[in-house]
Amino acid sequence: MSGESVLIVGGGQAAAQLVVSLRLGGHGGPITLVSDENAPPYQRPPLSKQYLAGELERERLLLRRAEYYESRDVELRLGRRVLTVDRGHRRALLDDGDELGYDRLVLATGSVLRKLAAPGSDLPGIHYLRSLDDADALHEELAPGRRIVIVGGGYIGLEVAATAVKAGAEVTVLEAEERVMSRVASVSVADWLTDLHRQSGVRVRVGEQVRGFAGQGRVEAVETANGAHAADAVVVGIGVLPSVDLARECGLGEDDGILVDEHCRTEDESVLATGDCARAINTALGFAVRLESVQNAVDHGQVAASVILGDPKPYSGIPWFWSDQFHVKLQIAGLARPGDETVLRGDPASGSFAAFRLRDGSLTAVEAVSSPREFMAGKKLIAAGAAPDAGLLTDESVALKDLIQA
Structure with missing residues (x-):
């Protein structure tokens, strides 16, 4: 009232x-x-x-x-x-x-923040990013030649990596899973992003579990099963x-x-x-x-x-997300699950493409890499409960808007 x-x-x-x-x-x-x-x-x-x-x-x-x-x-x-x-x-x-x-x-x-429980995790120089104050403290660490190790290859980890590289830092990303962004992106998009970061100067190490941190009075290295990574500062982004x-x-x-x-x-x-x-x-x-x-x-x-206000409206929005990394904008609509089929529209080598996710013939998600039209059309298809033919999704001669109307 x-x-x-x-x-x-x-x-x-x-x-x-x-x-x-x-x-x-x-x-x-x-x-x-x-x-x-x-x-x-x-x-x-x-x-x-x-x-x-x-x-x-x-x-x-x-x-x-x-x-x-x-x-x-x-x-x-x-x-x-x-x-x-x-x-x-x-x-x-x-x-x-x-x-x-x-x-x-x-x-x-x-x-x-999900905190990393590992020996040495309380050493100065280990950062998390959630607030303005966190960002201010981390900004002071980003400088040419500084060795920044990022634990976690999700949205935050990869975005910070891109920002740090542009500041001239030497950046290493350590991801415990077998690929970056494993919870939110298809294998095709995850692998493409990994290549983007490596080509931009980021050292991306997947399947590497952090065992602890070492340093005298301040973090100096991140220790994993495969060895130690020298660090002037660490950013932990594990969700x-x-x-x-x-x-x-x-x-x-x-x-x-x-x-x-x-x-x-x-x-x-x-x-x-x-x-x-x-x-x-x-x-x-x-x-x-x-x-x-x-x-x-x-x-x-x-x-x-x-x-x-007394006029209840239900929650019915199609989920969507975005991430800016280097010159690339990744836009995702819908929610994919493990096992969903992936079909590509466009050539990843061009730097602009989309991965459509399907389950039992129905469209569950679209992951658009610098491809806003595919993102918007995919979002509309998901909202319409569409079950488009996979071959039509991949055929760039077919306008996606026609699939919405079909």
């Missing part, structure tokens, strides 16, 4: 979108946003790219300037944490001793975990994320969960999923706002 008080715990993309959607939708009740960071909600994708490279100022990362929240009567409690929630009395206790009441509580707590401690503490269901329905509602009608921390039913996919993406966070923020 328009007069309800809304308490948002978290300061990421989902939280910011919720605020915007509520005010645009006419919500007139009090809104309070509590974040353990000292900055208003900001974009995270540039942290591994333009911001890390020093090409983007902090102010330009903000999703909305502080004045936006002030002018719309949104209270920001920055640098604060919610310790406990009393769902019975609808009150939250902050780490400064304040108690805040609410009619609607929205958990937008995001995710926490994240959903931040569910607060939900667990107050008795909400969680299983790789806070469990919510297609409207981002928990089992408590007064509590919703959005973004990286939430495992939500996606009506377009037909199952519950937890994702770490801008698109997912924005969609969740809009869905949660629709519930609070």
